[in-house]
Amino acid sequence: MNIATFTSKRFLVPGVLVLIVVLLATAPLYTRPGTVPLMTTILMYVILAVSWTMFSGPTGYISLASAAFFGVGIYTSALLFKQEAELLPLPAVILIGGLVASCFAIIVGLATLRLRGIYFTMFSFGLLELARRLIQYYEFNITGTRGRYVATIGVDTAYYLMLAVVVATLLTAYLIMRSRYGLAMQGIGKGEEAAEHMGVNTTAVKVITFAISAFFMGATGALVATRWLYIDPTIAFNLNYSFLPLLMAIVGGVGQLYGPVIGAFAFAYLRYALVSIAPYYFMLIFGGIMVVVVVFLPGGLASLIERGRHRLGGVTAKLWKGGQAEQHANT
Amino acid sequence: MPILEGHGVTKHFGGLAAVSHVDFHVDQGEIAGLIGPNGAGKTTLFNLISGAIPFKPGEIRFKGQKINGLKPHKICRMGISRTFQETKVFADMPAFQNVLMGAFFGTPTRVSGADAAREATQALEFVGLSAMSATPIKDLTLENQKRVEVARALATKPEMLLLDEVMAGLNPAEISEAMELVTRIRDRGITILMVEHVMKAIMGICERIMVLHHGEKIAEGTCQEIACNKKVIEVYLGKDVHAGS
Numbered sequence: 410m411n412i413a414t415f416t417s418k419r420f421l422v423p424g425v426l427v428l429i430v431v432l433l434a435t436a437p438l439y440t441r442p443g444t445v446p447l448m449t450t451i452l453m454y455v456i457l458a459v460s461w462t463m464f465s466g467p468t469g470y471i472s473l474a475s476a477a478f479f480g481v482g483i484y485t486s487a488l489l490f491k492q493e494a495e496l497l498p499l500p501a502v503i504l505i506g507g508l509v510a511s512c513f514a515i516i517v518g519l520a521t522l523r524l525r526g527i528y529f530t531m532f533s534f535g536l537l538e539l540a541r542r543l544i545q546y547y548e549f550n551i552t553g554t555r556g557r558y559v560a561t562i563g564v565d566t567a568y569y570l571m572l573a574v575v576v577a578t579l580l581t582a583y584l585i586m587r588s589r590y591g592l593a594m595q596g597i598g599k600g601e602e603a604a605e606h607m608g609v610n611t612t613a614v615k616v617i618t619f620a621i622s623a624f625f626m627g628a629t630g631a632l633v634a635t636r637w638l639y640i641d642p643t644i645a646f647n648l649n650y651s652f653l654p655l656l657m658a659i660v661g662g663v664g665q666l667y668g669p670v671i672g673a674f675a676f677a678y679l680r681y682a683l684v685s686i687a688p689y690y691f692m693l694i695f696g697g698i699m700v701v702v703v704v705f706l707p708g709g710l711a712s713l714i715e716r717g718r719h720r721l722g723g724v725t726a727k728l729w730k731g732g733q734a735e736q737h738a739n740t
Numbered sequence: 741m742p743i744l745e746g747h748g749v750t751k752h753f754g755g756l757a758a759v760s761h762v763d764f765h766v767d768q769g770e771i772a773g774l775i776g777p778n779g780a781g782k783t784t785l786f787n788l789i790s791g792a793i794p795f796k797p798g799e800i801r802f803k804g805q806k807i808n809g810l811k812p813h814k815i816c817r818m819g820i821s822r823t824f825q826e827t828k829v830f831a832d833m834p835a836f837q838n839v840l841m842g843a844f845f846g847t848p849t850r851v852s853g854a855d856a857a858r859e860a861t862q863a864l865e866f867v868g869l870s871a872m873s874a875t876p877i878k879d880l881t882l883e884n885q886k887r888v889e890v891a892r893a894l895a896t897k898p899e900m901l902l903l904d905e906v907m908a909g910l911n912p913a914e915i916s917e918a919m920e921l922v923t924r925i926r927d928r929g930i931t932i933l934m935v936e937h938v939m940k941a942i943m944g945i946c947e948r949i950m951v952l953h954h955g956e957k958i959a960e961g962t963c964q965e966i967a968c969n970k971k972v973i974e975v976y977l978g979k980d981v982h983a984g985s
Binding site: 589592593595596599600602603604605606607608609610611 | 790792811812813816817821822824828829830831832833837840841842844845846847853856892896
């Protein structure tokens with residue numbers, strides 16, 4: 410309990426975070442070619458995993474609608490972003506992609522968030538299929554086309570924009586987690602009826618957070634579309650983008666904010682590495698690793714860090730926890 | 741003056757009349773008791789008052805204002821707070837966080853972080869759990885879990901508190917402590933309506949008792965009146981019971 414430990418702890422975390430952001434921001438200057446697109450993909454998964462955790466982590470409403478919001482963003486971008494016409498600048502398109510996805514989430518949320526447990530999960534899963542079929546139907550019967558070409562942007566531009574969205578996502582997730590709404594969401598996850606009787610407007614809290622998390626998924630979709638050249642309903646509304654964020658978050662650990670970040674990094678990099686080393690076995694190896702993590706680390710990879718922290722120094726750990734509790738009280 | 745009154749309150753679950761044409765009232769500042777055999781509709785009535793279940797026909801008024809049809813969080817913010825028969829605490833969260841939630845969300849106006857923390861600290865202190873504010877609820881005894889639930893309800897600054905079997909499962913010493921706590925809450929000016937099976941507690945602290953049976957109110961009065969009421973004795977002990985037989 411000395412002042413020095415306390416202050417160093419206080420500046421350590423923000424310091425490290427700033428350092429990481431600076432390193433990431435300067436990455437295109439010193440990395441090998443090919444690294445930046447890989448990192449863009451990893452960052453995309455970080456956004457998806459963190460925004461999934463933002464809502465589903467504390468509330469326990471397991472959503473499989475991520476791909477639907479992601480796809481809505483992709484299609485918004487395909488419709489609005491045309492480089493030759495300069496219809497709208499890309500940041501505006503990203504913003505609109507996010508907004509369209511959150512409007513979608515609000516409508517869906519108002520209708521479905523009264524469902525609990527597995528029923529909500531099933532509905533969110535059906536939503537993806539519904540969105541995909543609707544657009545397929547529209548293209549087939551009304552416009553008579555299939556898919557769209559999307560104007561592309563440079564590798565570095567995409568990377569920087571993705572980094573900006575990552576920072577925005579993490580910052581939002583952190584602020585929500587620390588706020589009274591973070592507490593309310595935990596309450597909803599642990600006993601919705603009780604939370605309701607404590608004055609928590611559970612519907613509003615759920616719908617708003619669902620919409621915020623959808624915003625970042627949609628924004629990412631709008632950005633990613635510009636790297637894909639061509640999209641159609643099957644590409645845009647791909648089931649993988651519902652399952653992967655969920656798996657990443659669970660492997661990483663949903664208890665802490667850095668859990669899904671670690672999960673997304675590990676997952677996306679592993680995927681990339683395994684595909685090039687053992688293209689035929691990668692799903693097999695991958696599945697094995699997942700099983701091991703889920704069986705032996707129920708708290709996710711983040712729980713390893715927590716454990717390490719406890720072993721390194723009980724006192725620092727306590728100080729850290731105490732500080733967190735205090736912060737919570739001060740919000 | 742009644743702070744809470746109900747007229748013709750009725751709730752059917754399918755063909756079963758859980759609560760049937762019940763008229764009731766609770767006066768400002770009193771401790772009122774609600775008793776009845778298992779399945780009489782006591783908890784259902786609580787659920788109707790707190791907004792957990794919608795109902796019709798009938799109406800419930802709080803301070804003259806109609807509250808049926810409102811959502812639970814609205815009713816809580818208006819000043820009616822409750823506890824649950826099977827304690828509904830947030831088991832993994834520390835006691836303090838549990839109570840803090842009530843302090844943050846349970847009042848009609850927005851509370852600042854510092855005020856909510858102060859309110860939560862005071863509520864925990866009031867129920868005698870200051871020392872355990874950082875303990876996760878699941879590590880507390882049943883008695884203390886119930887106390888946290890009471891503290892959480894108090895942190896919403898209620899004018900009226902509904903206590904659903906706060907003494908069930910407690911030992912005699914704990915029951916006297918709980919009775920003392922209920923009296924202290926009333927002394928703070930909070931009106932109390934309590935459901936209880938522990939007769940010693942009900943008879944000891946309630947000023948007025950209502951008896952439900954098969955969803956209907958069959959008696960109402962002071963403890964003395966209820967204890968001598970023929971219908972009540974029949975309901976609890978059966979028809980052909982004679983003193984001394």
